[in-house]
Amino acid sequence: MTDPDPNPDSEFDPDILVAGEALVDFLPDSAGPLAEVETFSRRAGGAPANVAVALAHLDAAPWFWTRVGEDPFGDHLAETLREFGVPDRFVERDPAAKTALAFVSHDEEADRSFTFYRDGTADTRVEPGGVPDGLLDSVEWVSVGGVMLAAEPGRSATLDLAERAAERDCTVVFDPNARPELWENADRDFSDLAAEMFALADVVKATPEDLDAAGFDADSPEDLARRVTEAGPHTILLTLGGTGAFAFSTEEAPWDAGAASHSGYDVDPEDTTGAGDAFTAGALAALAGAVGDAGRTEEGEVSLSEVLGFANAVAAVTTTAAGAMAALPTLEEVRAFRE
Template structure:
């Protein structure tokens, strides 16, 4: 087996999913699932037969044991799946409304994924062409510095750097700090995947294509904007290896759980773009991966393989 061509870096955590819709104070029973946006993307790529390197850090506790075992079961290399002997694993409790939209409550004070250290994966940057990062690790030091450093070094090595801001206001000391940190990393980003809500939190205003163009003005040559039930759109500048603009209306489904749908889209889009596909195919494939994911519970556990995605698309196109 050849070494992976993609590197994903960021948090792995435990999602506690509610037994029924409602606020956290109303829910008494939860189901435990592996999660964390970068972990979902890494596993999504592995399930799509594009196994990446994955740099993450979990606690040396039973939750960490279970997460590492899960990552290995999905085929991810263990080399940069770190165990922290002095910190716990992050927990996230999820609440759903009647449309399956979710909110999070994090237990992440000094946990393992806040303690990632700069320089850990520098040697990999000579051998990969794509590096994907998430915004949650920007919320705490030293992981913030490690994430920014990796973005800068990956860009210097000529890697395509993708980034998902993944705005979680409860992790930040106000919107200004989130806006500042996103503004600091965007000059080193090539492909930005975001929602309008993410960009609003980052101080980037507009709607539709105009919003995506405004995001590109901050540094990325490509913005992939996911729009929930309305699908997704993409804008690329002249600096991008693909050209123009694209839209896709998405695929109508009856959602069971939208947790991780954006991460599923990201995995699908990276798999397509890193494989030489154009923006139209990246949106179509990413939307199909995301839509399929929402038809089952959990983020990581609901991720589909290529055969299932292509069958899903064939039934609807």
Template structure:
């Protein structure tokens, strides 16, 4: 196999999702299905499906669940160069429950697990010099050393003019006993990010307000750097996923594709499982932006990303129905 030459680096947690066989409270679910997961892992695999195979920096245990994750990533063509194995920590687990309306809740088993133990510097500067895009998520910010590793990676990527994509991915359970506040760390990340993909709920947890998607998105672009002395300007593009009502995008004049706004109403599908749909959207947006370059159309980007997300919901598991570019084209026709 030839050496890969990715334009994208994704970093963050890999874990096992246990998906319920029925709706209801977690205590009442009798049977679960094991699926590979973790938001960054979902993004990495989705990008590989779309023909934009990335580097993926993650850490899993040297245990059966870690074996499954490593084998799954490899089977989807994700290079293993930055897939670390930890001999003294277990692989993280997440149990998912949902009500009749498919609103999901997550219960994590992630205290001291392998994914929290990535160390700063795991991705060398030379790799960051070779990529255009770096994508990170908020789950890794909940504990050190993974928090420091994520912030270090984002800072070095920003210094090298990579386009840094950040998904806050609020998971309140992970922050109840954290030694830092979620909103403070999101503010710190916004100092380094160029593109923010989020839900209104993520942004509400981070302290942002707005009476419309545009107002909410604009509040993110206007937040400014966390440090008054910073010479950074904060994110120039915000992508809001709005569930069944589609998505909204806003960019400022600082964006390579210029200032603009766009909305997309989404696609009608019969969802089987919405786990990972937001991650599929992130991957679709990165792939579309990377393909279109400085002339990117916000409308086309979120239309493509919505299609990737919609197809992903048609099977159980975040990675089970990820589409290729050709499948996305056929779906949209």
């Protein structure tokens, strides 16, 4: 049996597939420990969902594979994704499982921590083969995150997707997104599963904390990035908080090998939720050539320093408003911010 037409809508022909969790974030109305917060605001979230919506904001809407419950929170997520221009062909609905929730707490500097309600939720129940081979034959980039590795069958589905994408020479982008609270009772170690993904990935976007959880440490961003490339990927994008971002690529990369950095932008952050996902989307869009000349030299070649500058701008604008998806900027807003 052949796969169904991967693109039944002729006007929509993306080069990018994003896969992973969609969940509902509950954002606190005040800073402080979660136990002391009395009121919350509901927002659509989940790192891959944020990446998909951010790409849509940047006029580079991707396919998005996820699973949400047939419940009011799932209705909210499905409708939000549609409103933001993300196609729903691979947004699955699960009648037997609830939609995942995450409660966020902020400190006075707007840094956040998460408490997840994600035991057996719909997003963990995607199964291998949910994205047909025909769809993978039609895209060039596949982006996945590490949260999906914490539970089965989503873990196997994520690894299967990355393996089939790699076999088809798609560029596989992996964000480890280490969340220690999700791994306290897991049946596999995060570092072991991250290693499996590094072996399949071409591009890794991570924080030093993500890589420490995956078993990597070093005295400098460049040494850290070099160590990770030895595990498989040819390009590493490191986000470094207030000091900006760093990139390193090997001779196997389709762009120039070497190191690059960008110091970031000074903004007054209101909420850092989703900033890393915004960076991922900005870098992915720039590397894929989906945002015009962003990330390119005057000669039209990929420049890692330009990619970092664009991605940092997307992330910086996102932190100036509350809510991951609601705060994501348009391409025009990013360009205006950089002028």
